Amino acid sequence: MPAAWPDKDDHELLALVQDGSSQAFAALVERHTERFYRLAYRYLQNKEAAEDVVQDAFLKLWENPALWQPERNSKFTTWFYRVVVNLCLDFRKRKRPEALNDEAAVIDEREPADKMMIREQEQEALEKAIDTLPERQRTALNLCFDEGLTNQEAAEVMGVKLKALQSLIMRAKTTLKERMKNYL
Amino acid sequence: MNDNRDQKLDNLLRSRRLEPPGANLAQRIILEARNLPQAPNSSLWESMRQVFAEFHLPKPGYVLASALVLGMVIGFSTPEDSRLAAEDNSASVQNFLSPDEALL
Numbered sequence: 001m002p003a004a005w006p007d008k009d010d011h012e013l014l015a016l017v018q019d020g021s022s023q024a025f026a027a028l029v030e031r032h033t034e035r036f037y038r039l040a041y042r043y044l045q046n047k048e049a050a051e052d053v054v055q056d057a058f059l060k061l062w063e064n065p066a067l068w069q070p071e072r073n074s075k076f077t078t079w080f081y082r083v084v085v086n087l088c089l090d091f092r093k094r095k096r097p098e099a100l101n102d103e104a105a106v107i108d109e110r111e112p113a114d115k116m117m118i119r120e121q122e123q124e125a126l127e128k129a130i131d132t133l134p135e136r137q138r139t140a141l142n143l144c145f146d147e148g149l150t151n152q153e154a155a156e157v158m159g160v161k162l163k164a165l166q167s168l169i170m171r172a173k174t175t176l177k178e179r180m181k182n183y184l
Numbered sequence: 185m186n187d188n189r190d191q192k193l194d195n196l197l198r199s200r201r202l203e204p205p206g207a208n209l210a211q212r213i214i215l216e217a218r219n220l221p222q223a224p225n226s227s228l229w230e231s232m233r234q235v236f237a238e239f240h241l242p243k244p245g246y247v248l249a250s251a252l253v254l255g256m257v258i259g260f261s262t263p264e265d266s267r268l269a270a271e272d273n274s275a276s277v278q279n280f281l282s283p284d285e286a287l288l
Contacts, residue, residue, distance in 0.1 A: 020222055026214045033210040038202060047203045054205075055213050062217040072237075126196050145197040177189055180196075184189040 010076035018065040025062050032077065033058075035147070036084045042142045043088035045127060049095070053087045074156070081147070081157045085139055122183045129179040137172035140165055 005013065005027040016024035033054060040050035057080065061067060073079040130138060136158070143154035144165075155165040177184060206212070 022214075022218060025217055029213050029217075030210045033213065034205060037205040037209065041202055041205075042200070047205065051205055051209055051212075054209070055216065058213045059217055059220060062222065063220050064223045066223070122196060123201055126200065141197065145194075146200065173190070173193060176197075177193055180193065183196075184192045 011070055014065070014068050014070070014076060017062070018068070025058075029058050032080070035077070036080065039081065039084055039142060039147055040088055042146050043085070043138075044091060045131075049091060053084060053091055057084050057087055078153065078156050081143065081149075082159075085157070089135065122180075125180060125183055126176070129176050132179075133172055133175060136160075137168050137175070140168040141172045144169060 005024065008016075008024070008027070010028065010031075013024040013028045017028065036057065037050055037054045040053040041047065044050050044053065060083070061080075068076070068079065130141065133141070139158060140154060143149045143157055144151060147154075149157070151165055151169075152162055155162045158165060160168075
């Protein structure tokens with residue numbers, strides 16, 4: 001069983017991974033898998049696909065640890081969020097026709113019988129509405145609301161200025177409010 | 185009214201459902217990695233990339249630098265003989281002119 005190495009920060013672990021330490025890699029994977037899975041799931045809305053993307057991302061890092069260049073990236077997680085987002089976007093491009101679920105596209109607007117149903121319908125409508133947002137707006141929303149990143153951190157992940165990120169979120173929310181008006 | 189809608193949308197966004205990952209996802213990744221070899225850390229290509237990344241010249245910079253290097257290479261590769269021949273020619277012209285000039 002690999003040691004968790006709580007005393008080592010991400011950058012120290014990455015330096016060890018670059019020297020070929022599989023234990024350091026294991027510690028890094030155990031530390032961050034869930035966080036990056038969450039982000040991938042938000043994009044792909046599918047457990048298996050999200051797991052595959054996270055696995056791909058970590059294996060790329062293992063196979064080519066020189067991809068991580070500490071002098072060019074301030075934080076491992078910021079850089080790796082970007083890696084995962086890019087893999088998710090590639091995945092969506094490749095799988096788009098099958099990924100779209102026609103049943104989910106039909107929103108039942110009848111008065112639901114109980115709270116559980118209302119909640120399910122709200123969630124379904126929300127996911128559908130988010131799915132139709134432009135790529136960058138969706139990324140901004142996912143990073144800020146799901147990952148709990150500050151606007152500044154999310155801006156760094158996306159490589160945009162803070163103002164641009166705030167504007168992306170504002171536009172995304174305006175669109176969502178419009179599309180979700182029956183539920184808000 | 186609008187604030188209410190904003191608040192409700194924020195709440196909805198914060199409570200999106202999430203299917204948890206398989207319990208052994210991390211272990212699966214670790215096991216998979218054990219079967220994969222690591223790429224060597226500093227291949228020639230990687231070193232070249234690092235050098236270029238270090239200088240990070242814009243494209244016109246590359247063109248100018250290449251032109252200068254090319255110019256220097258051509259300059260240095262000019263055969264010695266041709267330079268000597270040029271010097272010989274000028275010397276013989278001097279020889280030819282000097283008697284006439286002497287008359288003046």
